[in-house]
Amino acid sequence: MNKVYECLVIGAGPSGIGAAIKLHQEGIDVAIIEMSTPGGKINIAPRVDNYPRQHEIPGPDLAVIFFDRLMQEGVEFIGDEITSLDKKDDIFVLEGKNETYYSKTVYIATGTVERKIGLPLEDELFGHGLSYCALCDGHFFKGQDVLVIGGGNAALKEAIHLAHIVKHLYVIHRRNEFRGSDKLVEELKGFDNVTIMTPYIPVEFIKEEDHLGGVKIQNRETNEEQVLKVQGVFPLVGQNPNTGFIKLDIKNEWGNIPVERNMMTRVPGAFAGGDVLPRDIRQIYLAEHDGMVAANSIKEYLGK
Numbered sequence: 001m002n003k004v005y006e007c008l009v010i011g012a013g014p015s016g017i018g019a020a021i022k023l024h025q026e027g028i029d030v031a032i033i034e035m036s037t038p039g040g041k042i043n044i045a046p047r048v049d050n051y052p053r054q055h056e057i058p059g060p061d062l063a064v065i066f067f068d069r070l071m072q073e074g075v076e077f078i079g080d081e082i083t084s085l086d087k088k089d090d091i092f093v094l095e096g097k098n099e100t101y102y103s104k105t106v107y108i109a110t111g112t113v114e115r116k117i118g119l120p121l122e123d124e125l126f127g128h129g130l131s132y133c134a135l136c137d138g139h140f141f142k143g144q145d146v147l148v149i150g151g152g153n154a155a156l157k158e159a160i161h162l163a164h165i166v167k168h169l170y171v172i173h174r175r176n177e178f179r180g181s182d183k184l185v186e187e188l189k190g191f192d193n194v195t196i197m198t199p200y201i202p203v204e205f206i207k208e209e210d211h212l213g214g215v216k217i218q219n220r221e222t223n224e225e226q227v228l229k230v231q232g233v234f235p236l237v238g239q240n241p242n243t244g245f246i247k248l249d250i251k252n253e254w255g256n257i258p259v260e261r262n263m264m265t266r267v268p269g270a271f272a273g274g275d276v277l278p279r280d281i282r283q284i285y286l287a288e289h290d291g292m293v294a295a296n297s298i299k300e301y302l303g304k
């Protein structure tokens with residue numbers, strides 16, 4: 001068996017990074033495991049606000065700040081994707097794509113992934129006019145007509161980012177009221193090239209040759225249908241937790257991980273925090289808070 005860590009943190013977003021730094025400072029033998037770009041979800045946030053420490057900073061810049069802090073602290077960083085998490089004989093076994101890791105405790109901070117609409121052609125058109133990340137792919141649609149589907153804060157922010165780039169932007173939302181903040185809705189309404197349509201849902205993705213050619217949408221009150229001739233579509237309708245790899249019996253029916261106030265799950269030694277929890281509001285400072293509380297609880301659990 002390889003080395004047994006005192007704690008392994010899965011996911012280097014704000015929650016995992018916060019927890020790992022604190023644990024390391026407390027003298028816990030900890031490493032953090034990340035499968036993608038360190039910094040987590042904020043890497044795709046065009047602009048981060050509601051974050052007391054920084055005023056309106058681009059998400060990727062904040063991700064670099066977080067990662068720099070992790071490196072300055074000297075926390076061990078492992079680039080790997082965990083494909084299975086189980087507990088055997090009181091030790092957590094984390095199978096990665098590269099290696100198997102062992103630990104006395106784990107902090108699961110794996111966040112969420114964008115939810116799909118579930119219409120035919122969605123997978124086929126991904127990368128051919130369909131994207132789930134405006135910051136990553138928005139520039140491909142410069143001067144084109146684009147549709148955003150969704151009404152939460154993340155969708156509104158990504159729509160604002162796109163409105164600066166594209167020729168015309170349609171935003172459809174299934175309800176007449178937006179879930180996102182009034183401030184963002186007003187900001188979006190201020191663009192001359194934006195049309196907001198409610199209560200509309202997408203009913204068909206239309207393919208032209210190998211690319212998106214339009215989206216058929218339907219009014220939920222009148223059932224009237226129309227085709228928006230767009231070259232790009234961004235479905236931004238919520239998120240699913242990244243917990244499919246977890247074999248422990250710690251998830252609820254939606255795959256989220258409920259925790260006690262000390263951030264421990266119902267399996268002793270397994271802690272979780274950040275966007276994977278069942279919660280209505282997903283924000284950086286909440287994720288950091290969870291990491292801090294978990295680090296303290298992990299230290300206590302280890303008897304340190």
Ligand SMILES: Cc1cc2nc3c(=O)[nH]c(=O)nc-3n(C[C@H](O)[C@H](O)[C@H](O)COP(=O)(O)OP(=O)(O)OC[C@H]3O[C@@H](n4cnc5c(N)ncnc54)[C@H](O)[C@@H]3O)c2cc1C
Pocket residue numbers: 010011012013014015016033034035036037038039040041042044045046047048049050051080081082083109110111112153154155157158242245273274275276282283284285287
């Ligand atoms: C467009 C957009 C705009 C936003 N704007 C704001 C804002 O202005 N203010 C604000 O406070 N919040 C904002 N948020 C929300 C904020 O980004 C999240 O709440 C926060 O990043 C959650 O942190 P986390 O550490 O829980 O998860 P994440 O940031 O999602 O990090 C999870 C990490 O785990 C990794 N991972 C997942 N599975 C595995 C695995 N099996 N093995 C290894 N690694 C794994 C992922 O690659 C990821 O890096 C925004 C989000 C989006 C999408």
